[in-house]
Amino acid sequence: xxxxVAVNEKSGVYKLECDNCExxxxxxxxxxxxxxxxxxxxxxxxxxxxxxAFADHLINSGHRPKEGSEKLLHKENSYFRRLAxxxxxxxxxxxxxxxxxxxxxxxxxxxxxxxxESQG
Numbered sequence: 001x002x003x004x005v006a007v008n009e010k011s012g013v014y015k016l017e018c019d020n021c022e023x024x025x026x027x028x029x030x031x032x033x034x035x036x037x038x039x040x041x042x043x044x045x046x047x048x049x050x051x052x053a054f055a056d057h058l059i060n061s062g063h064r065p066k067e068g069s070e071k072l073l074h075k076e077n078s079y080f081r082r083l084a085x086x087x088x089x090x091x092x093x094x095x096x097x098x099x100x101x102x103x104x105x106x107x108x109x110x111x112x113x114x115x116x117e118s119q120g
Contacts, residue, residue: 007033007072007075008032008033008034008037008070008072009032009033009034010032010033010072010075011029011030011031011032011033011075011076011077011082012028012029012033012072012073012074012075012076012077012082012085013026013027013028013072013073013074013076013082013085013086013089014026014027014028014029014033014036014037014070014071014072014073015027015069015070015071015073015089015093016037016040016054016065016066016069016070017065017066017069018057018058018061018063018064018065018066018102019063019064019065019066019067019069020061020062020063020064021061021063021100022098022099022100023057023063023099023100023101023102024093024099024100024101024102025040025053025054025057025101025102025103026073026086026089026090026093026101026103027040027054027086027103028076028082028083028085028086029082030077030079030082033070033072037070039051039052040052040054040055040065041055041065043055044058044059044065047059053102053103053104054102057102073085073089074089087107090103090106090107091107094106
């Protein structure tokens with residue numbers, strides 16, 4: 001019988017939310033999600049601009065991260081699949097009227113097709 005791995009100890013595509021507005025950040029990581037989330041939090045706590053788009057929003061607006069909002073949207077080990085899934089989630093949240101996307105980079109139209117061509 002295998003030990004189950006906690007969700008925050010998996011890699012993949014994740015979401016973070018701002019507590020003071022409708023801001024959402026979508027990210028991907030090959031490491032454990034909890035490690036990457038801790039890096040966003042540390043950049044915010046240490047007031048380091050430029051290390052994390054999510055932390056930059058919190059610092060510049062005086063907002064706070066929404067406690068317990070970090071969520072692994074997709075567990076994925078493949079780099080190219082993570083990028084594609086991240087793109088899909090960014091587009092999904094970009095098209096929601098009640099959400100402000102906090103990502104610095106918003107993929108261009110056709111990004112998934114370009115990724116598929118680069119693997120071929």
